[in-house]
Amino acid sequence: MNPRTAYREDTARGAHPVRLVVLLYEQMIEDLRQAVNAIEHHNVELRTNKINHAIFVIACLQSSLNKEAGGQVALNLERFYDQLRGNLAIAQFRVSRTILSQQITDLLSLREAWSKVESEVKSAETTASVPTVTARTVNTASATTRSLADWTG
16 A cells, blocks of 8 residues: 555544545545646546546545535535536546636635634534533534535535
8 A cells, every 4th residue: 555545544544524524525636636637648547547536536425415414505515516527527528627627626615615614623622622611512514504504506
C-alpha cells in the first residue's frame, strides 16, 4: 500500500461523519484535477479511471443522504449530486477540461461549507467537554442544515 493511501485510511478510521464527508469531497476534487491533467496529456485511460472514481464517490455520498432528517438541504444535495454525475458524463464524452474545472469549482465551494460545519461540530464538542461550561447537545444534522441551508443547487 502506498503511503498516501495508508495515511488517508488512517485519517478516515474513527473520524466524525462530517470529517468523512470533507475527505470524500477532497477525494473527488483530487480525482477531477487528475482527470484534467490526463486530458492535457492525452491519457484516456487515466481520465476515464479518475472520472469513474469521482462518480463512485458521488454514489457513496448520495447513498448516505438522510432525506428525512436532512430536509431541504438533503434534497438540494441530491439534486447537486445528480447534476454533478451528469456533468461528469458529459465532460468524459466531450473530453472537456472546462466542464471538469467548473465541477471542481463547485465542489470546492461545497467542501468549504462542509469544513465550516466540521469546525462548528469540533467547537461544540470541545465546549461540551470542558467541565466548567454547561454541556449542550449538538445535532450534526442541524449544524449541517445551518451551514448548507443557503445552497440551492
